[in-house]
Amino acid sequence: xxxxxxxxxxxxxxxxxxxxxxxxxxxxxxxxxxxxxxxxxxxxxxxxxxxxxxxxxxxxxxxxxxxxxxxxxxxxxxxxxxxxxxxxxxxxxxxxxxxxxxxxxxxxxxxxxxxxxxxxxxxxxxxxxxxxxxxxxxxxxxxxxxxxxxxxxxxxxxxxxxxxxxxxxxxxxxxxxxxxxxxxxxxxxxxxxxxxxxxxxxxxxxxxxxxxxxxxxxxxxxxxxxxxxxxxxxxxxxxxx
Numbered sequence: 535x536x537x538x539x540x541x542x543x544x545x546x547x548x549x550x551x552x553x554x555x556x557x558x559x560x561x562x563x564x565x566x567x568x569x570x571x572x573x574x575x576x577x578x579x580x581x582x583x584x585x586x587x588x589x590x591x592x593x594x595x596x597x598x599x600x601x602x603x604x605x606x607x608x609x610x611x612x613x614x615x616x617x618x619x620x621x622x623x624x625x626x627x628x629x630x631x632x633x634x635x636x637x638x639x640x641x642x643x644x645x646x647x648x649x650x651x652x653x654x655x656x657x658x659x660x661x662x663x664x665x666x667x668x669x670x671x672x673x674x675x676x677x678x679x680x681x682x683x684x685x686x687x688x689x690x691x692x693x694x695x696x697x698x699x700x701x702x703x704x705x706x707x708x709x710x711x712x713x714x715x716x717x718x719x720x721x722x723x724x725x726x727x728x729x730x731x732x733x734x735x736x737x738x739x740x741x742x743x744x745x746x747x748x749x750x751x752x753x754x755x756x757x758x759x760x761x762x763x764x765x766x767x768x769x770x771x772x773x774x775x
Contacts, residue, residue: 535656536581536647537573543655550730550767551675554658555590555694559597559736560768562605563743575613576642581649582618584662586672591624592694593736601740613639657726669695673703677713680725686717692765694733730767738762738769 535557546552561574578585594605609625616639653660658675665671672693676682684692690700707713714720738761745757763770 535659536652537577538645538647544730546655546657546726546730548727550728551657551679551726552731553733555586555593556731556733556735558590559593560731560739562608563601563739565608571611572613572638572642575617576639577646578617578621580643580646582621584659584667585621586667586669587620587624589669589694593733594625596694596737598740657724669693669699670703673700677717677719678723678725679729680727692729692732692734728767729765732765734762734766735768738766742769742772
């Protein structure tokens with residue numbers, strides 16, 4: 535999403551929609567002491583106005599305690615002390631350790647791609663420019679997934695939102711004629727094959743990390759056998775590899 539890596543960018547038209555906050559939390563879970571330590575806070579600072587901090591908080595709160603601790607350890611490193619207060623509040627912290635490296639962080643921010651380019655490669659970011667950074671924009675994004683056919687409760691799980699919030703927004707979208715009674719878009723428009731990274735990816739990644747601790751292949755397989763991969767192409771790809 536705009537970070538200049540020497541790898542091919544995910545094509546959402548082929549792979550599926552990427553949830554911004556799920557990607558942030560998943561990155562924090564697996565991030566090592568590499569360039570991402572400056573690239574991630576640089577991205578957060580650059581695109582803070584397009585982050586749904588309420589959803590970010592909800593995903594973090596859903597993590598088991600040991601993984602909350604793991605995330606906090608990752609945050610307490612170079613660069614994150616410079617992130618906006620709204621981001622810090624999502625993790626219920628107000629100050630990380632002050633560290634050197636501000637010039638390096640500013641350099642990485644300048645190398646990030648433009649919002650115009652990111653909006654072209656990310657349907658969720660594009661919809662947030664159209665509808666704001668609340669759950670309404672993300673709900674519109676989910677309705678663009680082909681043959682999704684899920685209930686309001688399942689939509690709330692995909693987006694890590696309260697059931698009441700999604701129900702209210704669905705009522706609004708039906709009332710204005712944007713959706714039909716089956717919560718399907720009336721106008722067609724761009725569609726995407728599936729959800730590639732969602733809140734399910736965060737939960738499944740935690741299960742994969744737990745399973746990785748087992749020495750036995752049989753125990754590892756048993757630990758991940760029950761993963762719900764309907765809205766998680768990311769962990770499906772991990773398991774396939």
